[in-house]
Amino acid sequence: MSTPQIATVNCATGEQTVRDMTAEEIADQEAFNASVAERQAADEAVATAKAEAKASGDAKLKELGLTDEEIAAR
Amino acid sequence: MAATHELIEVVTASGGSTTYLEFTSIPQTFSNLEAVWSLKLDSYNPTSATLHQMYWRVNGSSTTSVYPNMYRGMFYGTSTALWKYDSSPYYEIQVGLAAANTPNMNCGLLNIYDYTSTDGTGKSIQGMNSCMQYDATSYDRALLVTSGNLNIAEAVTSLKLSAYNDEVIADDSNIRLYGINRSA
Numbered sequence: 099m100s101t102p103q104i105a106t107v108n109c110a111t112g113e114q115t116v117r118d119m120t121a122e123e124i125a126d127q128e129a130f131n132a133s134v135a136e137r138q139a140a141d142e143a144v145a146t147a148k149a150e151a152k153a154s155g156d157a158k159l160k161e162l163g164l165t166d167e168e169i170a171a172r
Numbered sequence: 173m174a175a176t177h178e179l180i181e182v183v184t185a186s187g188g189s190t191t192y193l194e195f196t197s198i199p200q201t202f203s204n205l206e207a208v209w210s211l212k213l214d215s216y217n218p219t220s221a222t223l224h225q226m227y228w229r230v231n232g233s234s235t236t237s238v239y240p241n242m243y244r245g246m247f248y249g250t251s252t253a254l255w256k257y258d259s260s261p262y263y264e265i266q267v268g269l270a271a272a273n274t275p276n277m278n279c280g281l282l283n284i285y286d287y288t289s290t291d292g293t294g295k296s297i298q299g300m301n302s303c304m305q306y307d308a309t310s311y312d313r314a315l316l317v318t319s320g321n322l323n324i325a326e327a328v329t330s331l332k333l334s335a336y337n338d339e340v341i342a343d344d345s346n347i348r349l350y351g352i353n354r355s356a
Contacts, residue, residue, distance in 0.1 A: 100188075100189045101189065102189060102190075102191040102192070102338045102340075103187055103189040103190050103191065103192075104190070104191070104192035104193075104194060105183055105184065105185055105186065105187075105190050105192065105193050105194065106183070106192075106194040106195075106196055107181045107182070107183040107194070107195055107196070108196050108197050109180050109181045109195055109196065109197045109198050109199055109349070110196075110197035110199070111197070112181060114181075114183060114184070116186055116187045116190065119191075119192070123192075127191070127334070127338065129234075130227070130234070130261075130262075130334060131336065131337050131338075133234075133261055134223070134225075134227065134262075134336055134337075135337075137260075138223065141255070
C-alpha cells in the first residue's frame with residue numbers, strides 16, 4: 099500500500115493540497131488506530147456481556163411463565 | 173451581522189490514497205460551522221474495510237475529555253445502535269463512510285455550535301447521517317444521530333476527519349464546510 103495521504107484545504111487561501119503523511123503524522127495515525135481498536139474491543143466485550151445477561155434473564159422469565167411477547171415488551 | 177449560511181470551502185479526496193480530510197485556518201467570523209459530507213471507501217484500497225466509522229478531531233486534539241458523546245439510531249438487522257462515551261479521544265460517527273461496494277455514498281452533516289468560544293465548555297457538536305447499505309457483504313441500513321459536547325478551551329480553527337487503519341477514502345468523496353451566523 100502506498101503512503102497514506104492527507105487532503106487539506108486552507109480556508110484562508112482556498113488552496114487544497116494532497117500530500118503524503120509525514121513520519122510524525124503516521125506515528126499519530128498508528129497511535130490513533132491503536133486507540134480505536136482498543137475501544138472497539140472494549141465496546142464489543144460490554145455488548146457481549148449485556149447480551150448474555152439479557153438472554154439469561156429472558157430464560158428465567160420464561161421459566162416463570164412469561165410469554166415471548168411479554169418478555170419483549172418489558 | 174445578518175444571518176447567513178455561507179460555503180467556506182470544500183475538501184475532496186483525490187489521488188487514490190487519502191485517509192485524512194482536513195480544513196485548516198477556519199475563519200472565526202461565524203456563529204456555527206456545518207460540515208456536509210458525501211463519503212465512501214475506496215474499492216481497492218483496502219478490498220475489505222474493518223470499520224466504517226468516521227473520526228473527527230478539532231485543532232489536532234486527542235484529549236479524551238474533549239469529545240464526550242452518545243449516539244442512537246438503527247443498524248438494521250445487526251447490533252444495537254445505542255451507546256454513550258463519557259470520554260473519548262475523538263468524535264466518532266458510526267457508519268460515516270459507506271462501503272466501497274455500495275451504490276451510494278454515505279450522506280450526513282455535522283454542526284459545531286459556538287465554535288469560536290474559548291471557554292472549556294459550551295461548544296456543542298451534533299451529527300446525523302444515513303447509509304442505505306454499509307456492510308460489504310449484505311444489504312443493510314444505518315440511521316444515526318450523534319450528539320456531544322466539545323470541551324476544548326480554544327476556538328475551533330481546524331477540523332480533521334480520519335478513516336480507520338489507513339482505510340482509503342474514495343476519490344471525489346468530499347466535505348463541504350459552511351459558516352452560519354445566527355444573529356439577525
